Amino acid sequence: MKISAILVAGGTGSRFGGAVPKQVLLLAGKPVMRHAAEALLAHVDLLQPVGDAAIIGPALEGLDYRPIVPGGAERQDSVRNGLQALAPYAPDIVLVHDAARPIIPPGTIEALLAALQTYEGAIPAVPVTDTLKRGHEGAIVETVPRGGLFRAQTPQAFRFATLARLHGEAKGMVATDDAALLEAADLPVALVAGAEQNIKITYAEDFSRVQHILGGQLIPRIGSGFDVHAMESGRPMIICGVTIPFEKGLAGHSDADVGIHALCDAIYGALAEGDIGRHFPPSEATWKDMDSARFLRHAAERIAARGGVLCNADITIICEQPKITPHATAMRTRLSELLGVTVEQISVKATTSERLGFTGRGEGIAAQASVIVMIPA
Numbered sequence: 001m002k003i004s005a006i007l008v009a010g011g012t013g014s015r016f017g018g019a020v021p022k023q024v025l026l027l028a029g030k031p032v033m034r035h036a037a038e039a040l041l042a043h044v045d046l047l048q049p050v051g052d053a054a055i056i057g058p059a060l061e062g063l064d065y066r067p068i069v070p071g072g073a074e075r076q077d078s079v080r081n082g083l084q085a086l087a088p089y090a091p092d093i094v095l096v097h098d099a100a101r102p103i104i105p106p107g108t109i110e111a112l113l114a115a116l117q118t119y120e121g122a123i124p125a126v127p128v129t130d131t132l133k134r135g136h137e138g139a140i141v142e143t144v145p146r147g148g149l150f151r152a153q154t155p156q157a158f159r160f161a162t163l164a165r166l167h168g169e170a171k172g173m174v175a176t177d178d179a180a181l182l183e184a185a186d187l188p189v190a191l192v193a194g195a196e197q198n199i200k201i202t203y204a205e206d207f208s209r210v211q212h213i214l215g216g217q218l219i220p221r222i223g224s225g226f227d228v229h230a231m232e233s234g235r236p237m238i239i240c241g242v243t244i245p246f247e248k249g250l251a252g253h254s255d256a257d258v259g260i261h262a263l264c265d266a267i268y269g270a271l272a273e274g275d276i277g278r279h280f281p282p283s284e285a286t287w288k289d290m291d292s293a294r295f296l297r298h299a300a301e302r303i304a305a306r307g308g309v310l311c312n313a314d315i316t317i318i319c320e321q322p323k324i325t326p327h328a329t330a331m332r333t334r335l336s337e338l339l340g341v342t343v344e345q346i347s348v349k350a351t352t353s354e355r356l357g358f359t360g361r362g363e364g365i366a367a368q369a370s371v372i373v374m375i376p377a
Contacts, residue, residue, distance in 0.1 A: 027207070036101060233248050254292055315335075
């Protein structure tokens with residue numbers, strides 16, 4: 001089953017105010033919409049952003065997404081543009097999410113996908129608990145019964161073919177969310193449990209609320225990793241995702257990238273999810289000669305799936321040869337791309353063992369890594 005997502009970021013944020021669009025404001029160290037994008041990428045095969053590429057492109061730097069398509073005059077037009085861009089890939093499922101909702105609570109997407117086994121669409125929603133009043137010219141007209149009323153949230157999930165067809169037929173109809181199109185077509189839409197922390201940032205006070213939630217709920221977790229690989233002739237020397245010209249490479253089941261392996265272990269350790277061997281056993285032929293970038297992407301996805309963020313990573317390579325420092329900048333850049341963070345959050349440095357031990361004799365290379373990850377309490 002191929003799952004896709006449309007990240008709608010076409011709004012101007014006129015109600016929010018300020019010179020910087022709300023979806024790219026920094027929140028807990030990264031743009032608002034990047035929080036949402038990373039959470040979606042932990043579950044989907046295709047991510048289709050919709051909006052102004054010049055504005056939202058930098059916020060998504062390093063992430064795996066389809067080319068940004070422009071938004072439309074209305075939200076509905078933006079979603080339609082996203083559906084048309086995804087159509088050639090023939091996804092089975094599409095999630096539609098507002099870029100201004102940075103917090104996708106754990107379990108939400110899983111519940112939506114489970115509901116699609118029975119329904120054509122599913123949305124997260126929370127029951128209305130406040131007393132509702134209908135007003136006119138500053139006065140109460142009536143009290144509206146709140147029984148059975150819900151506040152709709154995103155991401156909303158649909159069978160792709162159904163939503164694409166309804167959007168194609170809905171020209172002239174203005175819907176404030178995608179579920180309304182299914183309602184108009186008499187197609188049942190499931191309600192799954194939403195969460196109060198799934199806040200759409202519309203006004204400045206909403207941004208403050210989200211800041212408070214993230215600041216109050218995220219706790220720091222420190223992880224450390226260590227890895228060693230022996231030198232071997234006839235193999236490429238790959239460290240931290242960069243191929244270094246050298247007479248030997250490193251021996252291992254995969255590509256033996258000692259730097260990435262140590263970094264993965266540090267991340268898994270911070271999450272208390274074991275080590276790289278647990279996730280990618282060397283006994284399995286699937287991982288033979290595998291590019292270790294695959295492993296690091298998985299570690300990054302695990303951070304996102306836990307609702308967390310990577311604060312920084314520090315990697316030390318221990319060897320006499322090859323020289324690491326000339327390649328450190330390229331290594332930092334590559335690791336930042338794989339992790340979806342800025343280069344400033346990644347440190348790569350090298351040291352020697354003063355010609356002592358197996359690294360001093362040139363028999364192998366060691367690496368150690370430390371990370372700080374913020375995850376929900």
